[in-house]
Amino acid sequence: MTKSKRGETAPVHTEAILESISDGVFTVDERWQVTSFNRAAEEITGIPRREAIGRPCSEVLRCNLCGDDTCPLRQTLQDGRPIIGRTGYFIDGDGSRIPISLSTAVLRDGAGGVIGGAETFRDLSEVERLRRELTATCAVGELHSRSPAMRRIFELLPAVAVSPSTVLLQGETGTGKEVVARTLHELSPRRHRPFVAVNCAALPDTLLESELFGYKAGAFTGAVRDKPGRFALAEGGTLFLDEIGEISPALQVRLLRVLQERCYEPLGAVRSERSDVRVIAATNRDLAQLVRENLFREDLYYRINVVLLQLPALRERREDIALLAAHFVARFNSLQNKKVSGVSAEALSVLFCHSWPGNIRELENVIERAFILCHHGEITLDQLPGDFLARGLAPGGGGSLRHVHGIIDAQAITAALQRNGHSRTLAARELGIHKTTLFRRMKRLGLELPEVDGRTRHNRQE
């Protein structure tokens, strides 16, 4: 088998070469079935050779370019011209999109007849990873995160942004719903058109209706001229409806009509107006629960819930606290013309232990408040709000490790007591210390014993 005419490579040699290269290579016959699949192809796709051979190449590679008009190999077999370096992605068995570059060639027999095609592909994941690192993947628009909890949202954002679909943002107050909405707008083809935000909870129902849809002169007393509504102001762009869960049933009907039929009537108008607006709705309430309680229309819920993005609370993405704090420091430096260099390690560890009921907005406020006291250097413990320091701790303890340790201890004890219905025994067990140690530490830290006693079943039930 290895003997061959001068200038030709024997099949065994060819096979050895194909096995040794780092690019994936496969060949297909005229029925598009895979006839060979090299070692690198196995490694890149995760598909064993024995499963690939004999199967349609589109089901083996499952690339976004597989299709009548887009398949590079099909084009090559039609016009005989090789294609080099076309980029695309395939989907592996875990559902990950793997970026690749593809090249194609025609396979001919000894007489020059076409017997199939060959495709080589190169895994671009590493190149893509490096490119992302260089362009700081932890930021999309105004969003900053290194948290796995935000990864899914970052993955979805570009695709969601280019789609005209209505988006529902759910998350606690202060989790950045409007920032996400603005980012979606900035990444969308509508970015050059207006972004208009309306807080549905901030206006009474009658005002909200005229605010959204506008009115015509004479519609009511005092309406001396036409006033365009927010839908008209957002024409061609994005309308962000915050606190959508607060609108009345009557307004829900009108909103449903706009979303379904893309038209509405301003108050006092006799003709409908067309609307080309992408709606992004947000709420901090559980809309599905409101539907179950008949407080929110089911049809409107399904209409706005085409794409749901659930924003995690800050306590669920604590790894982002340092990143977000640095982002806010940079922003306030720029706004207030200061040179604060960052947050000290001790202050950061206290920020890290806080439960953040107000989420990112609360963190932003904490940094803004610290800027009042801090003009240069680092933000220190003393510049954090008082409630960040546990009750009873002597002020002016400075930034010593012992002081910080005390604060963290106090916060951990208080949280454990709250979680365990103020039962000292259960809280001590959760903290991994004896009950007497808990009492001693509470005394040392100046923490008062809660009035409610976890031992009293009657009290807890009340």
Add this chain to the structure above:
Amino acid sequence: MKTAFPYWRERIAPVFETARHFLVIDCREGVIVAEEELCFADDDGLLRVRGLVEWQVAAVVCGALSRPLHHLLVDGGIRVIPFVAGDLRQVVEAWRLGRLDRQSFAMPGCRRRRGRFRGAV
């Protein structure tokens, strides 16, 4: 119950997000009572998700599917049976009879889980 089958050249389409044609069957008690066709002109995967949600599809049997779109389909209340390969009519029939076998209809490299996809009822 409506089930969608994205297809290409009379086989299950290899990639959900770029599939142009979806056969939607309405199956009641093992009998197909209606068949419809959904067509998409471009390659926006989200439009397919939205189309299926609006079409009130309960399940989708498809080829390769990326995780983000999988999440969106599930969020839209759609049951997803991904990484299925095979002749469209054979897959539909196997689904109707509740015999969509992973060994017979799995895409290459996706046979790790044994068992059967539960079919239409």
